[in-house]
Amino acid sequence: MTVIAWIVEGTWPACVDAARAHAPEHADITLLHVADPCAPGAAHGAYAGLLGRAHPARDPGTALEHLASAAGERLLTAAAERLGRPCARQERTGRVEREVVAAAEGADLLVLARDGDRSRLGPHSLGPASRFVVDHAPCPVLLVWPEPAPSTATIPPAPPHPPHHR
Template sequence: MSVIVWITEGTWPACVDAAREHADERELVLLHVTDDAVPEAAHGAFAGLLGRGHRERDPGTRLEDLSRTAAEDLLAEAERRLDRPARRLALHGRAEHQVVRAAQGADLLICARDGDRAHLGPRSLGPATRFVVDHAPCPVLLVWPDTAPGLGSLPPPPHHPGP
């Protein structure tokens, strides 16, 4: 079985550090998901407005190349920080769906909080991470990318009017 480490810009170092601490000798999979929405929008805009017959000037292709290179660089940097061999998995599509699919059969999924980092609570998760936490088919280790906020950041209890 394996440990999946979801690598995202901005939070990946905490996930890699958690993997080094909790993965033991299990296979590690460094997972990065590229959202194809921006290149697809560029392809569509170019084809619809500017580029009929000039595919070589399509900016969507350049964006795809840049995204692929950025993902490869990020996965390589994560593996260097991990300081042990890991399988790299670069997927495309909606991140939350791809992560849940990739976690099928895993022993553990490691991901980081990516929302409000100043307060404890549900807003510390962005929408994609909230989806993954709610739908993951395996245990999830959810880490803070920085030092966790103190208990003083807890919201007050809800006010319940009397009878």
């Protein structure tokens, strides 16, 4: 069995705990982190556009790329330590939601955490990237709450419907 646990800042402990609890002992677990290239790309563009032919070593986009890489590695290291069993670590860069879906191809299970409004039950508990992943995952998905789930009392009331007549 191959299990992918999507590691994201703020919600990763719940994903690691769920992978540990639900993956069989013999499962191959991969901890996946995806870096979004938008911030470094914007910094590269701003530097080039505003400063023209300035010295490339001062490009803030390069510094942001290094910071993002180091942050991803720290997350993966902490996640592997928390998992407490052999695992693979995978760092990808690109459109986050598409990279997660691509990484899940051929997997038996993808573990991810809710990352939207976690104060109530419902579809808004998923952010846009997580919604895309849930809708497009090529394998079963285990969707976990990063903290205890809200009460079922948080479900909005059903919309009024006219009586059903035959």
